[in-house]
Amino acid sequence: MKSFVTLLKNELKLNIRNMNMVIFAVILPLVVSEYRERKILKRFQVTPVSPAKLLVVEFTIYCLFCVVSMLTLFPVAMLFWKIEIRGSLLSFLGSWLLTMISTLSIGMLVGGIAKNMKTASVTACILYFPMLIFSGATLPFEFMPPAMQKVISAFPMT
Secondary structure: OOHHHHHHHHHHHHHOOHHHHHHHOOOOHHHHHHHOOOHHHHOOOOOOOOOHHHHHHHHHHHHHHHHHHHHHHHHHHHHHOOOOOOOHHHHHHHHHHHHHHHHHHHHHHHHOOOOOOHHHHHHHHHHHHHHHHHHHHHOOOOHOOHHHHHHHHHOOOO
C-alpha cells in the first residue's frame, strides 16, 4: 500500500504539471500508450512496483480528476445558469460512477491497444466525440429517431 501511495503522489505531480492531462483527463488514454511506447511499463517489470500497479494508479488519478470536475461543475452551473438539482442523489452518484468507470475503461483499453500516442489520440476522439454528441448533452435524446435512440442508449455517456 505504501508503494501505491508513493506512486500515486509522483504520478499525480507529473499529471498536474502536464495541463493537457488535467484538461482532457476523461478522454485521455494517452498516458498508457505513452508509457508503453517509451517502454516505461517494461522498465517497471524489473522493479518491485508492477506495471499493473502503475495502471491502477493512473486509473485512480483519472477518477480524482473526474471527481474534481464534477465538484466544480455543479456550483458553476448553479451560480451562472441557475440549475436546480432534483431527484435522488444516490441514483445520480451511482449512474455517474458507472459512466465514469466505463468511459475511463474505454480510454484505458484504447491506450493499451494503440501502438503509439498518435493512434491512441485519434482512436479516442473517434470513440469519444460521437458518444458525447449523441449522449443527449448536445442533441436532445428525445428528438432522435427511435432506431438511433436504441443504438445510442448503449453508450456509457447516455
